[in-house]
Amino acid sequence: xxxxxxxxxxxxxxxxxxxxxxxxxxxxxxxxxxxxxxxxxxxxxxxxxxxxxxxxxxxxxxxxxxxxxxxxxxxxxxxxxxxxxxxxxxxxxxxxxxxxxxxxxxxxxxxxxxxxxxxxxxxxxxxxxxxxxxxxxxxxxxxxxxxxxxxxxxxxxxxxxxxxxxxxxxxxxxxxxxxxxxxxxxxxxxxxxxxxxxxxxxxxxxxxxxxxxxxxxxxxxxxxxxxxxxxxxxxxxxxxx
Amino acid sequence: xxxxxxxxxxxxxxxxxxxxxxxxxxxxxxxxxxxxxxxxxxxxxxxxxxxxxxxxxxxxxxxxxxxxxxxxxxxxxxxxxxxxxxxxxxxxxxxxxxxxxxxxxxxxxxxxxxxxxxxxxxxxxxxxxxxxxxxxxxxxxxxxxxxxxxxx
Numbered sequence: 001x002x003x004x005x006x007x008x009x010x011x012x013x014x015x016x017x018x019x020x021x022x023x024x025x026x027x028x029x030x031x032x033x034x035x036x037x038x039x040x041x042x043x044x045x046x047x048x049x050x051x052x053x054x055x056x057x058x059x060x061x062x063x064x065x066x067x068x069x070x071x072x073x074x075x076x077x078x079x080x081x082x083x084x085x086x087x088x089x090x091x092x093x094x095x096x097x098x099x100x101x102x103x104x105x106x107x108x109x110x111x112x113x114x115x116x117x118x119x120x121x122x123x124x125x126x127x128x129x130x131x132x133x134x135x136x137x138x139x140x141x142x143x144x145x146x147x148x149x150x151x152x153x154x155x156x157x158x159x160x161x162x163x164x165x166x167x168x169x170x171x172x173x174x175x176x177x178x179x180x181x182x183x184x185x186x187x188x189x190x191x192x193x194x195x196x197x198x199x200x201x202x203x204x205x206x207x208x209x210x211x212x213x214x215x216x217x218x219x220x221x222x223x224x225x226x227x228x229x230x231x232x233x234x235x236x237x238x239x240x241x
Numbered sequence: 242x243x244x245x246x247x248x249x250x251x252x253x254x255x256x257x258x259x260x261x262x263x264x265x266x267x268x269x270x271x272x273x274x275x276x277x278x279x280x281x282x283x284x285x286x287x288x289x290x291x292x293x294x295x296x297x298x299x300x301x302x303x304x305x306x307x308x309x310x311x312x313x314x315x316x317x318x319x320x321x322x323x324x325x326x327x328x329x330x331x332x333x334x335x336x337x338x339x340x341x342x343x344x345x346x347x348x349x350x351x352x353x354x355x356x357x358x359x360x361x362x363x364x365x366x367x368x369x370x371x372x373x374x375x376x377x378x379x380x381x382x383x384x385x386x387x388x389x390x391x392x393x
Contacts (some may be wrong), residue, residue, distance in 0.1 A: 007326070037334065037336045037337070038333040038334060039334070040332035040333055041333035097303075122331065124332075124333060126333070130330070132331065133331050134326060157378075159378070160381070160383075161379065161380065161381045162381065163345075163380075163381040163383070163385040164385065166379040166380040166381070168379030169378070179333065183333045
């Protein structure tokens with residue numbers, strides 16, 4: 001009998017050990033679906049967006065207004081006003097108008113990070129490209145380097161910022177993919193607003209998880225990366241471009 | 242009259258009256274009294290907070306106590322905040338205990354709702370100490386509407 005008990009104990013112990021050994025890897029992988037606040041952004045995840053241009057309505061700017069109100073942007077149209085996302089209308093020769101949102105493409109090989117002299121421009125472990133305003137000196141090299149014109153410089157003093165989105169004069173900034181929401185397991189404001197407006201042209205998800213909705217859509221339909229010739233591997237893809 | 246007698250007369254001139262203190266000794270005593278009176282006055286002023294420099298007004302924060310010991314926070318809050326800011330910006334760690342937002346939630350003035358301004362918890366002490374306070378060039382100086390503070 002004692003032999004059986006030992007064997008049982010051995011099996012339980014091995015199972016527990018295997019659990020401990022696997023747990024960190026599994027936990028990190030599963031973090032795409034929500035993680036505790038004390039756990040850093042996981043490496044196995046690559047956040048991305050899929051823009052379905054067949055659903056994107058010309059003239060609708062729900063994503064832009066949602067971005068402005070979520071991040072406390074002025075929303076002005078002057079050349080010096082910060083703009084994290086904008087709508088672009090494309091007209092073909094026959095006059096057909098289509099539109100698409102353009103924002104930071106969260107490249108896998110971001111040129112803005114390459115050129116930053118202070119290391120303020122960086123890519124987070126989960127693929128989000130950000131500016132650390134504590135180190136940014138406002139030199140604007142990254143704005144020159146970005147082929148998508150996605151970054152803005154804050155020219156004027158800012159007051160009444162959103163507590164979640166600190167921003168101030170003298171720094172470069174761009175779409176953060178609503179990192180403060182992602183860290184709390186929520187989707188970016190533009191994606192939410194597009195769904196609320198009834199278009200559902202924006203899909204947010206983990207590009208490195210083959211089971212995620214975004215990965216399956218990308219596998220099913222033809223999608224394009226803007227300026228794919230630059231081989232920056234943007235995390236934002238466009239369907240129907 | 243030779244040079245020797247001239248010297249003797251000079252010595253007589255400078256000799257103090259019998260039994261009295263020298264001028265130097267008198268002066269020293271006067272100075273001591275004055276200094277004592279002055280320092281006593283300074284101490285009295287300190288006690289009564291009647292100084293030319295306005296002292297920081299530190300309003301007690303909400304809740305029973307700070308997330309760390311008060312003495313530790315007085316000396317090290319900047320290090321604590323800097324450490325947490327790098328973790329949050331670079332790694333996405335969003336614990337609230339050492340976050341600036343959590344500080345602001347408890348320490349925002351009851352009247353103004355802010356930590357800046359002449360009576361603000363952060364600003365009043367920073368202006369007293371003469372230390373630049375750059376946080377609020379970018380960060381909001383008031384709590385988020387639905388932000389609940391983390392208790393220690």
